[in-house]
Amino acid sequence: MASDPIPVALAAPVAPSPLPRRPWVLPPAGLAVFYGRPETPRLFHYFLPRLLGEGKRVLCLDGANRFDPLLIARLARQRGIAAAEFNQRIRVARAFTCFQLTELLVRVPRFVETFAADALIVTALPDLYFDEDVRDRDASVAFRHALDALRALRPLPLGVAVFSDATSFATARSGGAAPRGAMFTQLAAQATELWRFALDGENGKLRLVGEKGCSPGLQTRGFSDVDHQIPRL
């Protein structure tokens, strides 16, 4: 008799798989911006195992509300690590408005005093600032404060990665001519690395294309079948 399927994240630990290869690497310092696919804000999860496996600590400011504790648990088990171990090394705070995301960024120096993070992950920047219920000027001011807060993090030993879906938004507020259209450009200008997610036309697999500040050997990161943890898009 067929039994009910057990949700993957709750299943018993699976056999450890080979560690992920080069593609899912975040820069140890500076500001890296990832964009290019609607799923981008969720893809940060796949960068976490390597960092956490190295014992690094990650602070995640989740404006996209995409943080998935069950996926983290699954990724830990795939590496034969207890989920609790990963959980100890992550802190997540969600933002539901652009003002909250700005406030979270402003508070990062205070957060790292109590939780010494090695990496900071931010999602939905500037996507959250496109909220049509927020006045253009208020959104612009909040975004400028957010950029200032990111800039203020430079002296800290903290690699910052922003995962944005801004370029695939199709609202009046995000278009190039709209007042908020320039936000992503401003963010990209401030970034030390700019990476675009793209689907390979031939095999439909995800790849990362370096567009700014990327080391020569890594300008295109392809993902092979060995990287079985690649999300199916």
Add this chain to the structure above:
Amino acid sequence: MTLWLISPDQTRHRLIDRFTPAFYVSGPDAVLHRLRDAAARQPHALACRAAERMDLWEQRARPVLEIEVAHPNEFASWTRWVRQFDISLRLYNSDLMLASLYCWQRGVFPLARVEAEADEEGRILALECRDTEWAIDYDPPPLEILRVRLGGLKGIDPRHGSPFGQWTALEIEVDGRQMELDEAGEPAAVAFQHLLARHDPDLILSDWGDATILPKLREQAAKLRLPLTLNRDASAEIHESRARSYMSYGRILFKNSATTLFGRLHVDTQNSFIADKCDLSGLWELARITKLPVQYCARTSTGTGISYMQMELAWRDGVLIPEQKAEPEDPKPPDELLIADRGGLVFTPKTGFHANVAELDFVSEYPSIMARFNISPETVNCPCCPDAPRVPELGYRVCQKRRGITSRVVERLIAKRGELKKCSARLQAGILVASTGPPEGGRYTDRPCSAEAEKMQRYKLQRDALKWLLVCCFGYTGYKNARFGKIEAHEAINAVARETLLVAKEIAEDRGYEILHALVDSLYVQKAGATRGDYEALNAEIAARTQLPLAIEAIYRYVVFLPSRQFEDVPVPNRFFAVAEDGALKVRGLELRRHDTPPLVARMQQEVLEILAEAHDFPGYLAKLEEAREILRRCEESVADGSVAIEDLIVSKRLTREPREYRKANQTAIVAQQLFGSGVRLRPGQTVEYIITDSDNRVPNDRVRAYALWDGWFGYDRRKYTELLHDAFDPLALVRCENFPRANGRLPKSTGKTRLY
């Protein structure tokens, strides 16, 4: 500020009160100095002074610049000026509704009884409030009301069109007289202007006045170059706001445009949740309590009401009111997030027929938790109480030193609602005594006289209005735009509620009761032979242990928990009906409670349930079922012979996207396209009404027809409507009972589409 007062002799007075609202600015000292210098160059418009105000989150006084604006009309432009002065400045109390701020400052509220002294030019010299918003008994405002609606069906948006050419006349009721304004007589705008001039109503109460009637009347008057004095205050312009679609709890909703007046009120019952649900009595109660202007209060969400009540308390405490919600979530580990980010607890029901069941309900549970345990956004994980008791599961602390703003708001609301309940009970008891006592007054009565009935009804509507405020105050703690919201408070309330339900369940089970179903704040418990006294004892024990008010909502003769519509073996919460000891029905989740069910189907199910409600046990239920089949048969016949009124076949559905964004030709999409094609502009969240004409037709456009485009020659889909009747009836016929297996062992299985009868 302009005030309209009605004196005891029914004279209307327009008075002006001097009012200088203030807002606050914080920022770097140097910038504040520059701002102060710049403001000093506007001596007739602004007055500045250094001040200190409390920061709610940091719990300390913060130096700010107080800027008082001489002319309230310029308030918004001066706040804009400060925002543009330097982006490092933060503004507080700067986007409040001035009418509410005026009420806070003057200690008055809309519809309050006041004593005013004014000079000959109508300038107020003194104003004293002789009323309190917390009063239980108050006279409804003595307003002259003009009611206006379009002839034809209520509830169908007239902008979608008019089936059979209906809605040609304006139906008016004023001063006890009814009349119609149609195309046969003078233009409606002219006739309406005559009525306004003759009766000078204080309130125009309309159906579809916001987006249709008043704009159309204005349009006609403008075309004819005739005056139309909708405003009583000639110095003000009529205010029209735009329609909009918005998301709420994962659903897309639509808010129609609004037409609001000055010197006179306009309430559109089709565009006012509270006036629709709680009538004018509920609206008056809400306007008094929240201190929101009546017309705004009628059209806004009850969440805004709660928000303004919080802000008033904050303002009185000298707390700075931020422009936007910026207080974010505290960072936490993923496993903690998983535990914290959960809602209420549900125990799925044991499906079937159950006799002698008690429903125990925590009274206003979530607000009661907020009040009883002082859970408010600023009291959760406060910096001042590191050793405070912890919230179960989450470990959050709750402040022990100060009372939270939200807790203070809800405790007042709970208290007033409780008092109204007691008044109703006293009135009811008085009526019962009168009805059973000797006929001293020469009259036996089993129903209250009209004045008493009216009062009881008013209490009920007031109570309902407060209930809507209480319902949303919990959700507002987690709402992204609530200025005093904080997600941890939302999570803490949920955690306490879950713990409370678990404690209640354990107590009941310890006492030998079976939990048939539990849903967030209510339990359905059963024990063979249990009496009301037993249930009351259980109720008292749970209330004492949980420290929250619990009440026996009802003891039911029987409850029938129905399974999922798709899978007959899967129990689902909140799909049941119950029959109380007095025969009253409680129905949840069945077709008759759904907004999209055609009236014919809903009525059939209601009639069937009323017959089933006469049963006392399962054999009786089965016997009544046979009787109820006659109702189904009658409805089937009327569908088959075409004698059903077309209005009884209307299906209402909400659009979830723009008409052109639908990718599949489902019924709603087809209707949206039909209306779009006939020039109707539809928005997500709006409701469309249609008739199913031929649901399986290969041509999508022939499957359904928008009701607004209905014409007599269309036929309806008899087979489909018969199927809908069966969908509503069959689950009631498939009910089982553990103690009474049917003679043939097993009932036939329903497979959704299979016809059993």
